Amino acid sequence: MLDRTVLDAIEDPWRQSFHLCPARGLMNDPNGLIFWQGAYHVFYQWNPDGCVHQNKHWAHARSTDLIHWESLPVALAPDAVYDAHGCYSGCALDFDGALLLLYSGNVRDEAGGRSSYQCLARSRDGLHFDKLGPVIDGSPSGYTGHFRDPKAWREAGNWYAVIGAQREDLSGTVVLATSPDLHDWKLIGELIEPEESCYMYECPDLFVLDGCSVMTCCKQTQEVRAGNIYREDVAGYMIGQMDLGHARFSHGTFRQLDHGFDFYAPQTLLDPAGRRLLIGWMGLPTQPETPTVASGWTHCLTMPRELTLEGERLLQRPLRELKHLRGDEIRMPDVEVEAGTAISLPQVPEGAWELDISIEASIDADWVLHIYSGEDQSLSLAYEGGQGRLSLVRHCPAAGQIHERKGCDIGFRVERLQLFVDRSSVEIFVNNGIEVFTTRCYPTSGPSSPRLTAAQSVALHDIHLWPLAQRPA
Template sequence: MPDLSALDVIVDSWRQTFHLCPPHGLINDPNGLIFWQGAYHVFYQWNPSGCDHQNKHWAHVRSTDLLHWEWLPFALAPDRPYDAQGCYSGCAMDVDGQLFLMYTGNVRDAVGGRSSYQCLARSRDGVRFEKLGPVIDGAPEGYTGHFRDPKVWREGQAWYAVIGAQRDDLAGTVVLAKSADLVAWQLIGELIEPAPFSYMVECPDLFRLDERAVLICCQQTAEVCADGIRRADTAGYLVGEVDLAAARLAHTGFRPLDRGFDFYAPQTLLDASGRRLLIGWMGLPTQPETPTVASGWTHCLTMPRELTLKDGRLLQRPLRELARLRGEVIRMPDTALQAGATVSLPQVPGGVWELDVLIDAPAGADCADCADWVLHLFDSSEQSLRLVCEGSHGRLALIRNCPAAGQFDERKDCEIDTAVTRVQVFVDRSSVEIFVNDGAEVFTTRCYPASEPMPPRWVTTHPLRLRDLCLWPLQPQPR
């Protein structure tokens, strides 16, 4: 947790312990992720004066281990004509030992019209930032004011940026730009063709992983259906080959990054050892107010995840440093479960814990590769959360009932083409992050238990065997 002793930090039983959340007010997109001069820096969108999406600042924390965070003065405030209605998302760059930020300044006129400016700020000490003003002055010809969220990197002697954009025809895309000095920018073209029903693509992040190009971005779609307009905000990725000179990404299609209810606006960084790490916002642009608004704060960031590629798919694994937060392990003996069996796992007091288990279906069983089971998590008299493996139908689902958050029997699911053999779960007071098959699928969600939940339990429909099952209480330790 960040050191917030000098700030007005709200005390709440739902406040996270090892996730970044605001001392008060609203947090959303992580920004400016960078490893710079021996420390990790994370900035994020922050409204310090309320829990609505207004007055966006850049809050700032840093860490040497990704576990313990030091709160620094906010880096950016909406105090100039070019960012008066918000310092929106962007990135950080090391430029000859100085820390630069590039962000979107948001401006609204009296009737709600939007203008956007891509702006620079600079710091010599990594704490105090000087605004340098816009370097892309408004949206380029052919695009609306929805032109934002620059992510910049250096390649050879040039700087490149991907920027989320909306065409004048109201279709969403990602624009590639190039600069020699971060000040004068040339738009090269659009990396991707608009997807069906997509009216905006935001928070783009282009990088190379295992010699492939990966574009992470968030598609906003609106589809007219029989029951009205169905809107979706989906963070996902495309893998392929990029031609920077032609501004083209040849890819295999858009795939969601996370299958849960609360995941958006991820950004990555490269650490000193060459790992590609990702942090996302545990929220969505449109959703009911969280119950913590009544206490004066809302939302949090995900824990950091390590990214790798396997067979063209992006795997997200829990940050390995999180193992340092483990208390004394609780091991359960390997257990063979018959169809219809239920096994309860030990209760971990405090509501902050990790589960890791391997799953085998018995050899020769009719459903050897498609066991059906339910893992009940966070169940109490007020709510329920369960991971459901419908292996016989090739589906995996997360089902949530949380009336306190205005969520009733919601279901998020995905297709699975292999057996589920490993499940890792991280629970932190009001959140659950589930990693399936070493991060081939991930489910991220918020939950708000009003009382002590029941111990987790497994219920089977087909025979299976649980092995190497371990539970750990997680307790962030002082430095």
Template sequence: MTDNEKKLIQQAEDKVKECESKVESDPHRLTYHLMAPVGLINDPNGWIQWRGTYHMFYQWNPFDTGHGAKFWGHYTSKDLVNWKHEKIALSPSEWYEKNGCYSGSAVDLDGKLTLFYTGNVKDEEGNRESYQCVAQSVDGIHFEKKGPVIAELPEGYTAHFRDPKVWKEQGEWYMVIGAQTKDLKGHALLYRSEDGKSWSFLGPVAGSGVPPLHDFGYMWECPDLFSLEDKKVLIVSPQGLQPEGMHYHNTYQAGYFIGELDLAAPKFHHGAFDELDRGFEFYAPQTTVDEKGRRIMIGWMGVPEQQEDLHPTIENGWIHCLTLPRELKRKGCRLIQVPVDDLEALRSGEVSVEKATVEHQGVTFEGVSGDTLEIEIRDFTNLPAYFEIEFRREARLIYDREARVMTFERKSFANRLTERRQCHLEELRSLRIFLDTSSAELFVNGGEEVFTARYFPGPHEKNIQFSSSEPTSFSLKKWTLGL
């Protein structure tokens, strides 16, 4: 470890101690989601289960609630429920990363936990350079930087060239990188290596202007290319999509393509793009396969440049969090997201209502309230034309059966006006709802649709109310969540 690295890490640790009391006293601080101890958290990085332990690294600016020269923070867990905050994994200490250790991934390379990440460098005029870098660890905690393994941009691309996701297939290593062409089109680029150290550029596998796509964003961030059952899935976060009907209403999007990958061409033959999440805050997700064979995804519960400076937690020195871990499954040409079974360990105090009946507006059920809870609803009888659940007077989930539209509304933390996100939904069969002190993750019809959002109720607002246009009933279970 260099002297500069030691210095930066010490400064970050000092900042954590300085702000600990203020941060932890915030009533909006979450209870069962991963957060940074201070400052800003954004993309999940290096998501892997290695030697029986889950490792979640994350983009972190410890010195400010805005974006800056990012570190890699680090959590570990044996069970996806109990997490330990580890030592800082990476700091922007070297010449090739001096303006930030940007996003990347993790693999086991030669028996070492190996991080691939983007080193971000800017000069005084703001001109950018990007390097794909490596750091390795024999114990999973202390990392030795090896420097850049890709130091040159491919011809025709700008320095917006980042977020390497690495995997092994057919005995060789592959890396997919988010990139931007000089004519401002977002691409996912593919590299190959025999040893994980020397890399060859193969070309774009998909992107804006690459058939079958026309214009589809000026930059593709955080690509993740993997197998799921007998298909390939490319998850990507395109920037520059314009709203279309109910789609693309966040500043930037996160979604996926399903298809077939021709490694020789290279070419990803894919279908249409679909958003992973219909809510307000979801971006830069990353997946891994664990020892049980599950493809597990975690995302950032935030969106860059989307009113970040107006979050109410900023006054207490922190912002954003990560989502719950979700197992990905495939149903035809759709991805299904299911909260991992491990999360059931968070449950206590079950309340069960076999036939919960709603005949009017504002119905409550005894014991079905709180700020950190899970609600499961299924087996509707006489689903009404209009069905609504209000969360702590701050947000609402509404199903309009006649229009076949699901709507999630909240009071904007920016101006307190009502804002909404929507999706088409043929029928409502079930709901699984996770509420934390200032977050909501809503899984519709077994995870066929998902809404993720931050919301900021008053700390004493705990009521959950149900309304319907006609009498209806359903089975309902509620648990308090927490360690």
């Protein structure tokens, strides 16, 4: 088995300080999130030999606190006939004292056609994995080669799995399968009615939270608008009730999980305290190269987030353990920002930092929080009160990001913002995680003070800033 744990991480000023990122090469989907034998395990898609979407391995990291991560030997490499063109996404399972990986093996023919195999691998020590081969041999009747990303769990003495699928009519859905032993699987139904524009659902995850069934998944759509093909890849969730016996998922609308520019392929795990934790990929299937490709690495994972339900919304809150990264607090007095003026917030440190700020303003007030301001990189969060819209606006020519804007309509007053800034990323939590904005960013100048500009009067209070730094485990 390929062991690349000895690779030294590439030096780069944009290299993250507290987010998981690859030593080199390309990282994408988080896989196999699990707490097993006293530690958290995160696997992820990795091309160790380049910054392109090829040659997908499963890299492996382990932590006892979700803050400090130890790199472990590569778990899976595409070296078998059933996964020769990539070990694609899947999950990790604790069974009979062993750590099992259920993953999709990807195979391409000379014409570019795709075949998919759902495969098992097993480890007794959590370090070295033996492949057991396919347990679902190819795509079932009625589905194309886009049949992948199993997420399994055990319930009432049986194993169940949700799998992303594309029907032969090229519409996307999520199927439910069951097995008594993880080896013999039977499809028992589809959980999502296909939409006309949706050609694939990827990376499904189904779990129970506060008595409700929650499915997270990634919806891929393609539409023709004014003669042009428009593709969109969105990670979202649906809340409802699952009837396993009849393979029915009665659910509400599909809601977007994150409104930033770089968020996809989330997966969750249940920790020993009963928390449902989520980690996503800071990237998208189709996007320009990141500036770090020039240094030989690209992409990273989000920080872990704690999930809770509030009515029909899935809330994402920053992992509470992140408080252990905080340095000395900088506290700014409460301040009134008069209409048509701006206020500078505390000077931020080099590297990573956290800002927590509360806002009082009329619901129709307009204001902008400028996180970065410069010709090389500008990033801001803009609230347009009259339209009830909150948007992330970025401009970074080095990354091919030219005056981009992405946002969402909100039906509430923005009262609190929590920002977690690493060397090349920003994650913004609005009102304790009702909405989240995640993006990569690539500043080339030194740190400066964020500032807030207000079209109408705004009051800021409880303003806290902390430098964030890794400490020895």
